[in-house]
Amino acid sequence: MLRQLFENKKIRIIGISAIVLFLMGIPWLITGYWVRLLTSIFMYATLSKAIDLMIGYLGYVPFGNVVFFGLGAYTTGIAMSHGIPFPLAMVMGALISIMVCIFIGVPVLRLRGHYFAVATVGLNGAIMAIALNATALTGGAMGLTFPVLPAPPEIIYRYFYYMMFALMVAAIIVSIIIVKSRFGYAVRSIKANEEAARALGINTTVTKTAIWIISAIITSIAGAIYGFWMSYISTMDVFNIMIGVTCILMTLLGGAGTIIGPILGALIFQFLSEMVWSQFLEFHLGILGVITILVIFFIPGGLVASLKESFTRAKVQHKEAGS
Amino acid sequence: MKENNAELVVKTLSKHFGALRAVDEVSFEVKRGELVGLIGPNGAGKTTLLNLITGFLSKTKGEVFFQERDITSTTPDRVAKIGIARTFQITKPLVGMTVEENVMAGALFGRAGRPRSIEEARKKARECLELTGMLDKKDLSVGQLTIPDMKRLELSRAMATDPHLLLLDEVMAGLRPTEIDEALSLIKKLNETMNITIIFIEHVMRAVMSISQRIIVLDHGKKIAEGSPEDIARNPLVIEAYLGKKYMERRKSNG
Numbered sequence: 001m002l003r004q005l006f007e008n009k010k011i012r013i014i015g016i017s018a019i020v021l022f023l024m025g026i027p028w029l030i031t032g033y034w035v036r037l038l039t040s041i042f043m044y045a046t047l048s049k050a051i052d053l054m055i056g057y058l059g060y061v062p063f064g065n066v067v068f069f070g071l072g073a074y075t076t077g078i079a080m081s082h083g084i085p086f087p088l089a090m091v092m093g094a095l096i097s098i099m100v101c102i103f104i105g106v107p108v109l110r111l112r113g114h115y116f117a118v119a120t121v122g123l124n125g126a127i128m129a130i131a132l133n134a135t136a137l138t139g140g141a142m143g144l145t146f147p148v149l150p151a152p153p154e155i156i157y158r159y160f161y162y163m164m165f166a167l168m169v170a171a172i173i174v175s176i177i178i179v180k181s182r183f184g185y186a187v188r189s190i191k192a193n194e195e196a197a198r199a200l201g202i203n204t205t206v207t208k209t210a211i212w213i214i215s216a217i218i219t220s221i222a223g224a225i226y227g228f229w230m231s232y233i234s235t236m237d238v239f240n241i242m243i244g245v246t247c248i249l250m251t252l253l254g255g256a257g258t259i260i261g262p263i264l265g266a267l268i269f270q271f272l273s274e275m276v277w278s279q280f281l282e283f284h285l286g287i288l289g290v291i292t293i294l295v296i297f298f299i300p301g302g303l304v305a306s307l308k309e310s311f312t313r314a315k316v317q318h319k320e321a322g323s
Numbered sequence: 324m325k326e327n328n329a330e331l332v333v334k335t336l337s338k339h340f341g342a343l344r345a346v347d348e349v350s351f352e353v354k355r356g357e358l359v360g361l362i363g364p365n366g367a368g369k370t371t372l373l374n375l376i377t378g379f380l381s382k383t384k385g386e387v388f389f390q391e392r393d394i395t396s397t398t399p400d401r402v403a404k405i406g407i408a409r410t411f412q413i414t415k416p417l418v419g420m421t422v423e424e425n426v427m428a429g430a431l432f433g434r435a436g437r438p439r440s441i442e443e444a445r446k447k448a449r450e451c452l453e454l455t456g457m458l459d460k461k462d463l464s465v466g467q468l469t470i471p472d473m474k475r476l477e478l479s480r481a482m483a484t485d486p487h488l489l490l491l492d493e494v495m496a497g498l499r500p501t502e503i504d505e506a507l508s509l510i511k512k513l514n515e516t517m518n519i520t521i522i523f524i525e526h527v528m529r530a531v532m533s534i535s536q537r538i539i540v541l542d543h544g545k546k547i548a549e550g551s552p553e554d555i556a557r558n559p560l561v562i563e564a565y566l567g568k569k570y571m572e573r574r575k576s577n578g
Binding site: 180181182185186188189191192193195196197198199200201202203204 | 377379398400403404408409411415416417419420424427428429431432433434435438439440441444480481484
């Protein structure tokens with residue numbers, strides 16, 4: 001019966017509207033702690049969506065995609081400390097990420113598989129080192145402080161909650177548009193077979209760079225909001241490669257290349273991390289490793305694919321029983 | 324000078340891999356609307372020649388002109404955009420997409436012009452699948468296809484790009500005799516009714532001899548013969564390339 005609910009378009013629209021309305025209203029009913037937790041879930045969901053554009057749709061794994069998170073956060077922070085308003089500062093962060101994508105993407109996206117993954121880690125390391133050493137601009141190892149909003153904490157929490165929520169919704173809409181578009185066919189063709197894609201007239205370099213740019217813009221805006229939200233950032237914090245690794249894991253857990261998979265993955269993962277792991281701080285990484293192995297062994301296609309499969313199986317059994 | 328109706332002109336084209344001359348100073352012309360067979364023993368350089376024309380490999384020397392335009396150093400996607408489509412000997416289906424989506428990818432890109440909308444591409448894809456008899460399999464994933472169906476898919480996808488020139492790399496390998504007949508009539512149809520210039524590499528001699536207007540023979544990277552199917556069948560150099568020098572000597576001594 002649950003299956004029929006998912007398939008009915010009207011019910012789906014009502015369901016989605018209900019979820020959106022619920023998420024719009026909830027910060028007025030819960031405490032600051034929960035608002036912050038939800039904001040961080042939205043952030044990880046957004047970052048996972050951005051990374052899934054590369055993993056699930058293009059078939060490239062950008063291990064160091066967190067570089068755009070750091071770039072977004074740092075550029076925004078530096079611009080704001082020079083009196084530039086947040087929206088403009090955020091756009092500047094996105095522009096710098098786009099430039100990095102174009103200059104680095106064209107040579108680096110020639111590399112396939114793990115070579116590309118390693119190259120992005122190198123890129124992250126290099127830009128992190130620059131941020132750490134350009135002390136005059138970034139504050140170096142001292143970190144960077146953002147101007148604090150002159151408002152009571154609960155208002156600030158809600159402000160960032162809605163911003164992160166809007167970004168997540170935008171990321172979902174972007175991925176839906178991409179999948180259904182001509183551009184999406186180009187991206188998926190490249191994932192399937194790069195040579196065949198070229199033979200069909202798809203400019204692979206431009207397509208790959210373009211999808212990486214979209215991923216980078218979303219990631220850098222998330223970084224900008226995060227920095228403003230935390231009001232203090234350090235290189236160890238926003239260029240932390242583990243953010244990217246966690247997002248890749250969330251994506252795999254929920255299902256790479258699906259609309260809702262990365263969101264689902266982020267939700268489960270962040271809840272687990274908050275509820276369970278805060279009790280076992282020292283085993284944090286160990287548990288992360290164990291979950292990775294379990295996911296790859298038991299649900300290699302992710303939760304969404306597994307659910308779909310069991311639905312189809314139920315459908316077939318239903319039909320067989322009926323006939 | 325080039326003739327006006329020459330679709331493809333290849334001039335002293337060479338590709339060396341170290342000391343190996345995979346393609347060695349090959350020159351030929353293909354007229355608009357021609358159906359040309361490209362044959363030669365294994366390792367003669369046929370696929371390498373195709374890869375040079377379509378930009379998948381860069382030449383060592385020589386030139387390639389398509390519709391009087393120099394395409395010698397053009398990338399594969401540009402080559403496809405100006406109207407040259409190809410199939411691959413080892414089929415390269417778009418895994419993870421359905422048969423229809425594979426062909427739609429061809430219809431959405433391919434020869435430049437006004438880009439098709441998704442719905443127009445779906446329509447075009449279905450026309451092409453109809454042509455190759457694959458329409459009833461449009462919703463299958465490519466993993467479920469047999470080898471002959473993969474070949475048909477390659478052909479449908481290449482057709483969906485609206486090519487002026489179609490390069491077919493062994494589309495009949497692995498087909499049963501009746502299927503070969505179907506493929507032959509399809510290729511003839513594409514050539515005659517849709518006016519597509521076709522160059523096809525094939526090992527099935529019956530196929531090459533029956534539909535080619537002209538045949539080009541490669542051996543060890545060199546063009547050793549060119550002519551009508553009848554001429555090629557009688558050409559001693561060609562027989563020698565396929566059956567060996569000893570066979571020719573024995574045949575001569577036996578009178």
